[in-house]
Amino acid sequence: EKEDERTAQASQLFENFVQASTCKGTLQAFSILCRQLELDPLDHSNFYNSLKAAVSTWKVKALWTKLDKRAQQKVYSQNKACQGTRCLIIGGGPCGLRTAIELTLLGCKVVVIEKRDTFSRNNVLHLWPYTIHDLRGLGAKKFYGKFCAGSIDHISIRQLQLMLVKVSLILGVEIHVNVEFIKLLEPPEEQTDVGHGWRAEIRPSGHPVSDFEFDVVIGADGRRSTLDGFRRKEFRGKLAIAITANFVNRNTTAEAKVEEISGVAFIFNQKFFLELKEDTGIDLENIVYYKDNTHYFVMTAKKQSLLDKGVIINDYMETERLLSPDNVNQEALLSYAREAADFGTNYQLPSLDYAINHYGQPDVAMFDFTCMYASENAALIREKHGHQLLVALVGDSLLEPFWPMGTGCARGFLAAFDTAWMVKGWAKGKSPLEILAERESIYRLLPQTTPENISKNFEQYSIDPATRYPNLNASCVRPHQVRHLFIDGHQGPGQIERGGPARRSVNLSRKESEVHPGRLLNWCQRQTHGYQGVDVTNLASSWRNGLALCALIHRQKPELIDYDSLNEEDVAGNNQLAFDVAEREFGIQPVTTGKEMAADSQPDKLLMVLYLSKFYEAFRNSPF
Ligand code: FAD
Numbered sequence: 007e008k009e010d011e012r013t014a015q016a017s018q019l020f021e022n023f024v025q026a027s028t029c030k031g032t033l034q035a036f037s038i039l040c041r042q043l044e045l046d047p048l049d050h051s052n053f054y055n056s057l058k059a060a061v062s063t064w065k066v067k068a069l070w071t072k073l074d075k076r077a078q079q080k081v082y083s084q085n086k087a088c089q090g091t092r093c094l095i096i097g098g099g100p101c102g103l104r105t106a107i108e109l110t111l112l113g114c115k116v117v118v119i120e121k122r123d124t125f126s127r128n129n130v131l132h133l134w135p136y137t138i139h140d141l142r143g144l145g146a147k148k149f150y151g152k153f154c155a156g157s158i159d160h161i162s163i164r165q166l167q168l169m170l171v172k173v174s175l176i177l178g179v180e181i182h183v184n185v186e187f188i189k190l191l192e193p194p195e196e197q198t199d200v201g202h203g204w205r206a207e208i209r210p211s212g213h214p215v216s217d218f219e220f221d222v223v224i225g226a227d228g229r230r231s232t233l234d235g236f237r238r239k240e241f242r243g244k245l246a247i248a249i250t251a252n253f254v255n256r257n258t259t260a261e262a263k264v265e266e267i268s269g270v271a272f273i274f275n276q277k278f279f280l281e282l283k284e285d286t287g288i289d290l291e292n293i294v295y296y297k298d299n300t301h302y303f304v305m306t307a308k309k310q311s312l313l314d315k316g317v318i319i320n321d322y323m324e325t326e327r328l329l330s331p332d333n334v335n336q337e338a339l340l341s342y343a344r345e346a347a348d349f350g351t352n353y354q355l356p357s358l359d360y361a362i363n364h365y366g367q368p369d370v371a372m373f374d375f376t377c378m379y380a381s382e383n384a385a386l387i388r389e390k391h392g393h394q395l396l397v398a399l400v401g402d403s404l405l406e407p408f409w410p411m412g413t414g415c416a417r418g419f420l421a422a423f424d425t426a427w428m429v430k431g432w433a434k435g436k437s438p439l440e441i442l443a444e445r446e447s448i449y450r451l452l453p454q455t456t457p458e459n460i461s462k463n464f465e466q467y468s469i470d471p472a473t474r475y476p477n478l479n480a481s482c483v484r485p486h487q488v489r490h491l492f493i494d495g496h497q498g499p500g501q502i503e504r505g506g507p508a509r510r511s512v513n514l515s516r517k518e519s520e521v522h523p524g525r526l527l528n529w530c531q532r533q534t535h536g537y538q539g540v541d542v543t544n545l546a547s548s549w550r551n552g553l554a555l556c557a558l559i560h561r562q563k564p565e566l567i568d569y570d571s572l573n574e575e576d577v578a579g580n581n582q583l584a585f586d587v588a589e590r591e592f593g594i595q596p597v598t599t600g601k602e603m604a605a606d607s608q609p610d611k612l613l614m615v616l617y618l619s620k621f622y623e624a625f626r627n628s629p630f
Contacts, residue, residue, distance in 0.1 A: 101401025102226030108426035132412025231403035552580025
């Protein structure tokens with residue numbers, strides 16, 4: 007009987023957690039659950055299984071079945087693919103949380119920090135069919151019964167965050183709210199008691215997360231990402247002012263009958279926009295209406311009509327000044343959006359009362375989409391004092407979405423998967439430049455993705471990009487093109503190490519790993535002196551035909567290369583031979599291919615320095 011009681015209590019505690027409707031409430035219910043059931047939420051690799059064993063009533067069986075199915079995907083290697091890799095995720099928005107889930111399934115230790123403690127965005131995200139499938143697979147229906155019922159293909163941002171926080175916690179992700187990321191802290195030169203890896207400066211400063219050392223950091227902090235090192239490019243020039251508005255949904259039959267206005271197709275309904283302008287003076291480029299927890303509208307308005315209707319007070323060239331709060335008449339904005347919503351729904355919504363936002367104000371907002379930004383690159387690697395850190399962006403930080411198109415969540419999740427794939431490669435010990443080149447190759451596809459051109463076989467979807475992008479060329483960006491994304495602080499060569507997380511932290515002493523280019527050149531000249539057809543005067547063009555490389559190897563082990571048989575003209579052949587032999591015999595990873603060497607008029611100097619310095623490290627103490 008006692009046993010039954012305990013089972014019932016566990017089930018009830020879990021239901022409280024599942025049903026919690028706020029961020030704080032969820033975290034609180036989770037903490038009570040863990041305490042009562044004596045589960046250790048910090049034991050990330052065993053937490054999910056312990057929770058499953060503790061809460062085993064029929065009510066949750068379906069959820070466990072779903073999560074088990076996901077966790078058993080081969081790519082995760084039974085939760086061991088990234089064992090030992092530690093990740094910090096900045097931002098608990100939908101994309102940060104979705105990334106956290108994948109990384110924890112791979113076996114990483116994952117810590118999410120979120121600067122707020124409320125999920126308050128009523129605004130509604132459009133979901134592509136694959137995202138609906140994906141979220142169902144994570145048990146969305148269990149957490150939010152109304153999830154995508156019937157033909158509904160959207161969800162409010164707050165509901166989405168709530169459900170993803172719950173799944174994350176269940177799978178062993180550590181989440182801290184009211185914790186703000188300030189900047190990265192480099193590892194100290196000498197190992198100290200406080201630690202020796204990469205850490206983060208955060209606010210509040212004494213928080214335990216400031217002691218967390220990590221190998222991977224993910225910027226998921228929204229459109230204004232705080233992580234350094236990523237150049238942003240602008241990708242839209244036309245003036246575009248978007249308005250979002252949320253009205254109370256009382257869920258009456260009358261409201262239920264009103265049709266949604268969904269998606270891009272409506273943009274082509276010119277008659278509607280002409281009539282709207284004639285009847286009301288409101289001039290829009292597009293409008294979307296979703297019936298969700300609120301009646302949600304997003305529309306792009308033409309500037310002139312905002313001026314005519316008194317929403318914008320004075321006309322300025324710079325959009326920032328144009329839309330600054332003191333140039334906007336809030337009352338006029340409320341009427342403008344309400345009138346557009348009323349017309350758009352054919353005056354069928356019985357009452358258009360504004361929902362109240364987080365600040366206690368009617369939930370209407372105007373945003374500038376004239377300049378939207380995308381990061382030029384998706385990832386980079388930093389190295390300091392022998393510690394490498396993989397730095398990546400996801401979600402709006404990577405690629406800002408145009409809200410009326412509703413691509414934010416769909417493309418955001420694709421990037422979350424691609425990033426997890428990269429982390430897996432990193433943990434497996436792939437070389438940094440290869441990892442970065444592959445990530446950039448995949449990132450190039452992201453802005454072009456649509457529900458139509460990605461794979462339709464959702465059942466097959468995993469973090470492996472090949473399961474999602476039908477025309478994937480994962481090597482369209484070459485390692486030598488991403489060299490600038492490997493940042494080692496002093497641009498010295500010889501820092502790129504191969505190996506899994508353990509080897510990534512090898513503490514190369516600076517003396518061992520750094521060689522001044524002048525000294526490197528000197529050494530190379532001595533090594534290749536006297537070889538026919540070789541005259542090393544620099545660290546770039548002198549190496550193009552491959553003879554000097556072959557000479558370098560021949561000097562150490564003459565039996566490996568028949569130097570006299572080489573043909574000066576066979577640039578690709580000579581280089582490829584040297585690359586292959588050096589890799590096979592000395593474990594020196596090639597940084598490019600023979601073909602690439604032949605294609606370029608001269609090799610890239612930094613890449614050459616990087617490559618040659620490995621020979622230096624390997625042979626500088628040899629007697630030859
Ligand atoms: P976000 O959802 O923006 O999450 C970023 C998170 O990081 C936030 O929770 C933030 O508090 C946190 N954060 C930021 N800085 C730090 C820091 N230094 N330390 C710790 N945490 C930090 N899209 C639409 O399609 N339609 C809409 O109507 C719409 N409305 C939006 C309204 C607002 C106010 C915002 C901000 C975004 C809106 N979006 C909308 C965009 C949409 O929310 C995102 O595309 C989607 O949520 C995926 O974003 P994300 O997870 O990358 O970032």
